[in-house]
Amino acid sequence: MAEEMRVVLRNYGKIDPLNIDDYINAGGYKALEKARSMSQADVIAEVRKSNLRGRGGAGFNAGMKWNFAYGVQADQKYVICNADEGEPGTYKDRIIMENDPHAVFEGMAICGYAIGANKGYIYCRGEYPYVVDLLNQAIAQAKAKGVLGEFDIEVRMGAGAYVCGEETALIESIEGHRGEPRYKPPFPPVSGLWGKPTIVNNVETFANVAQIIEKGGDWYAGLGAASYPGTKVLTLTGDVVNRTVIEVPTNTTIREVIFGFGGGIRDGKKFKAVQIGGTSGGFIPESLLDTPIDFDSMTAIGAVLGSGAVFVMDETRDIVDVVERIAGFFEHESCGKCAPCREGTMRMYELMKKVKSGKGTVKDIELMKKLGGVMSVACLCGLGQAAPSPVLTTITHFRADYDAKLQ
Ligand SMILES: Cc1cc2nc3c(=O)[nH]c(=O)nc-3n(C[C@H](O)[C@H](O)[C@H](O)COP(=O)(O)O)c2cc1C
Numbered sequence: 330m331a332e333e334m335r336v337v338l339r340n341y342g343k344i345d346p347l348n349i350d351d352y353i354n355a356g357g358y359k360a361l362e363k364a365r366s367m368s369q370a371d372v373i374a375e376v377r378k379s380n381l382r383g384r385g386g387a388g389f390n391a392g393m394k395w396n397f398a399y400g401v402q403a404d405q406k407y408v409i410c411n412a413d414e415g416e417p418g419t420y421k422d423r424i425i426m427e428n429d430p431h432a433v434f435e436g437m438a439i440c441g442y443a444i445g446a447n448k449g450y451i452y453c454r455g456e457y458p459y460v461v462d463l464l465n466q467a468i469a470q471a472k473a474k475g476v477l478g479e480f481d482i483e484v485r486m487g488a489g490a491y492v493c494g495e496e497t498a499l500i501e502s503i504e505g506h507r508g509e510p511r512y513k514p515p516f517p518p519v520s521g522l523w524g525k526p527t528i529v530n531n532v533e534t535f536a537n538v539a540q541i542i543e544k545g546g547d548w549y550a551g552l553g554a555a556s557y558p559g560t561k562v563l564t565l566t567g568d569v570v571n572r573t574v575i576e577v578p579t580n581t582t583i584r585e586v587i588f589g590f591g592g593g594i595r596d597g598k599k600f601k602a603v604q605i606g607g608t609s610g611g612f613i614p615e616s617l618l619d620t621p622i623d624f625d626s627m628t629a630i631g632a633v634l635g636s637g638a639v640f641v642m643d644e645t646r647d648i649v650d651v652v653e654r655i656a657g658f659f660e661h662e663s664c665g666k667c668a669p670c671r672e673g674t675m676r677m678y679e680l681m682k683k684v685k686s687g688k689g690t691v692k693d694i695e696l697m698k699k700l701g702g703v704m705s706v707a708c709l710c711g712l713g714q715a716a717p718s719p720v721l722t723t724i725t726h727f728r729a730d731y732d733a734k735l736q
């Protein structure tokens with residue numbers, strides 16, 4: 330779309346992803362060459378200056394994370410690209426990898442140079458076998474051309490567990506163990522894969538890096554919202570006219586996303602709610618639609634930018650029905666390692682089923698609020714911590730939907 334700002338998807342539709350020369354002719358791998366002519370500290374400083382923050386959900390400053398790994402002495406370090414993309418309604422990493430795999434490799438190789446790692450892994454969602462195949466072909470081309478130098482990349486395939494997108498569960502999975510999150514600290518930049526300093530970044534995060542090195546951190550820091558600069562690739566799903574992928578500056582408002590890029594609500598119906606950031610995202614009512622999509626603005630309204638999924642619901646949607654199904658998803662996906670998540674997701678699902686069936690009471694709503702509050706602070710990883718968010722935000726903003734079903 331004309332109004333998009335394409336940084337990550339700059340080559341989308343313009344190059345053949347399986348022809349490395351196309352990428353090189355479009356300026357590809359120049360940033361890696363430039364990075365290698367700089368000191369490691371200068372590369373990290375440039376990324377820090379850009380204020381690039383993680384696009385996988387947690388919004389952590391990428392340069393700062395790299396600096397932690399750079400500062401640790403070790404005989405081996407690793408770079409992992411998180412391409413697990415298990416968040417329902419999210420398929421932006423697939424689009425990036427399918428259309429411009431070398432942009433991801435280049436970002437990983439720059440990271441590898443900066444922290445002193447010569448080995449990278451791409452942990453790709455198991456339901457993307459076609460992408461795994463494409464990545465392997467593109468890696469073979471990069472190796473044949475010698476563009477990655479000493480830096481080696483290997484693809485590992487996930488097996489379908491949502492929790493394996495959590496960085497330490499992902500690391501466990503690559504090591505061949507059951508995918509369960511680790512206790513932190515130590516964090517992966519200090520002790521990650523096989524106990525070695527490891528950087529885990531999202532596909533979209535890595536896809537930004539080459540341009541930051543090429544055009545400078547100041548250029549990037551000037552795009553979009555100051556506290557979370559750059560662009561965000563969003564996937565629009567649900568009752569919106571244009572169900573599609575867009576890349577917009579981070580100061581774009583939710584209203585612009587849904588009613589501008591998205592073309593509004595389908596079939597002439599009215600807007601009811603939007604859930605941003607995937608299943609664990611908060612539900613946003615009409616009154617908050619003028620909030621920019623950047624990480625901090627979303628957090629301030631009790632929502633999350635997360636992976637950038639935008640799930641739009643029209644006036645006919647029953648919020649309790651939607652949230653009950655989401656609660657079922659979390660109950661199913663909880664890995665069971667910690668009690669607050671294992672028990673909490675189960676009890677939350679039971680309560681939601683009770684409310685949906687018309688047997689719930691006001692006391693159940695209060696219990697869900699209390700349970701959600703405990704889970705958000707007591708669970709071991711982000712899965713359980715964020716799982717109550719759809720319940721809690723809908724009780725706040727769409728209470729009438731609950732009240733209509735209570736005894
Ligand atoms: C349950 C769960 C699932 C996650 N799934 C993903 C995922 O599919 N992709 C991703 O990049 N990050 C995912 N994350 C976030 C990662 O733990 C981690 O923060 C991220 O990969 C770091 O990269 P970034 O800083 O570039 O965002 C998930 C976190 C949790 C708690």
